[in-house]
Amino acid sequence: MKDPVFVIHGVAQRNREEFTSVVSSLSAAAGVDMVPVHWGDLGAREQFIDAALPTQRSDGETLRDAPGSEPPALAPVFTQVRDEAHQLAHVEAAVRDGLDAQDDDGDEDGDGGLRDLGGGGHHLDPDRIIEYVRTAWADTEWLCRTDDARLLTETGRALAHALLDEAAGDWDDAYAGLRGAGADNESRLRSLVRRRLTDLDRVAGAAVQAVGARLNHAVRSRFGPGTTRFLGDVLVYQRHQAAVHARVRQVIDEVDPDLGRGPDRPVRIAAHSLGGVIAVDMATADTPLWTDSLVTFGSQAAFFHVCDPRGGQLAPYGGGAPVHLPASLRNWTNLWEPLDVLAFAASKVFRLHDGTAPVDVPVNHRASNGMWTHSAYWDLPHVASVIGDVMRQDRSAPLC
Structure with missing residues (x-):
């Protein structure tokens, strides 16, 4: 019997019970046993976000700006280019x-x-x-x-x-x-x-x-609430990686403390959004979480590494040859939805230890998902199908 797939959520997931229910539905759709990894209680504080958002002025002074300043670009019909x-x-x-x-x-x-x-x-x-x-x-x-x-x-x-x-x-x-x-x-x-x-x-x-x-x-x-929560959780994660990683390690240890400690007992992980960044960071750390199969969806690991090298065992991306991932991350499938502005490809930036590229899989857009599709992956049959197919593959050979 295989070990369960650990599911790491992304940004703005504060409700543990709700996330557990989502993972239960995904597990049934994918046909594999899953364990939710909830870290949302460590995320950004949301209750005061409105205090930082600008509001429209009501004093009538909307047309003129300070001397020498540019009028706000409120519509594409007005530009800074003058002919x-x-x-x-x-x-x-x-x-x-x-x-x-x-x-x-x-x-x-x-x-x-x-x-x-x-x-x-x-x-x-x-x-x-x-x-x-x-x-x-x-x-x-x-x-x-x-x-x-x-x-x-x-x-x-x-x-x-x-x-x-x-x-x-x-x-x-x-x-x-x-x-x-x-x-x-x-x-x-x-x-x-x-x-x-x-x-x-x-x-x-x-x-x-x-x-x-x-x-x-x-x-x-x-779009504001989703984007704001994304930025808030990213900022918190950048400052408190150790606490978030410890939470992931804690949940895995509760199943089996030997899981992920070495190449003979790697873990399997499915991760959404910032959860994918967390999974890649842990799998490529100096003391890695040994990972056999990783499925990310709507994730930003490649984007973050291009902007700011993640460290650990990863070399910076120089714009030419892809960055080689360590043996502690054996297989990586990355799903992205075309209207999800927070989803990025991985295959151009990274190479797995065996020289192959991570597999980028596009997910067809459904009109019913509207324009904000970053949270739509959980209910998409294609996502569940890919996760199930990847996690059921037999990889009995050791990772190193």
Whole structure:
């Protein structure tokens, strides 16, 4: 009779009874005896996480930043890359198209047939307006950062229509009241273009911030808790590896204290997420947990080692040849789900002691799992099937 498979959970698993139930279901689906290894009580404290999360301001000061700072990138339509010629080309074309209404014979736009404003023969000059737009463009906060053709075109069209409406007005300071073409008139037109462009800029900024705030809230609500718990447990594990490893060793000793102590009695382990990192760290330590078969799913061992070498018997990864694993880790199968952003491949970074690569196995995405798939592995039949197949293989030869 084979020894049981020890199952090590990953991040954010605080409930021992719940984890025991999950392992029991996985054991039945895989057809192998399993023992849960619960270490979640040693993980990060979650009850005060909300205190560290930023909240949306409610004082109305959402558009302007501190002097010299960059506006927040709340939507992909606004970027830090500026191609003013490209931007103004769209705006200019739309302004010219919009101002063509003043020369139309009809009155489709409701501009009152603005071919002659007040009998003075003074038209809204597109060239002059474009000149004023170019002068004021760099002072916008939002519009000068977008390369979205539709937004730029609509900005130009809205500016043209606003100027035509102003020109058709009969109030005292309306542009229609400026019969001549003197310096004072041009100064008022320049000021009018700048004001309307600023108004449009503020509308664009307010709109994208409203959408961005909702998107930010949705992302935080749906993905934030899982990501936050992941980071919290990773930080705790990095500082308290010894305590977590001792817990794993304790559970194994309760089954048989000889298990994992040498090549003649290796353990079999299935591990999720950070549990896979724990299993690899222990199997490759200077005093290793001798491991015959390891199945990881949604795990980050390769990612962690590339970013920060794990030590023990592992050499750093230099970007060329893979890192050779010691004989104390005989076989490694690594499962990853394509939408799981916390799952990483192992075969490019590592080689087993016999020169073969760990086996990376993709897990098909199920639409019912939604977008956050990091916790979905436990209920996937394919995962249980792979674990069962790997753990039932007969490896009677010693590890070294």
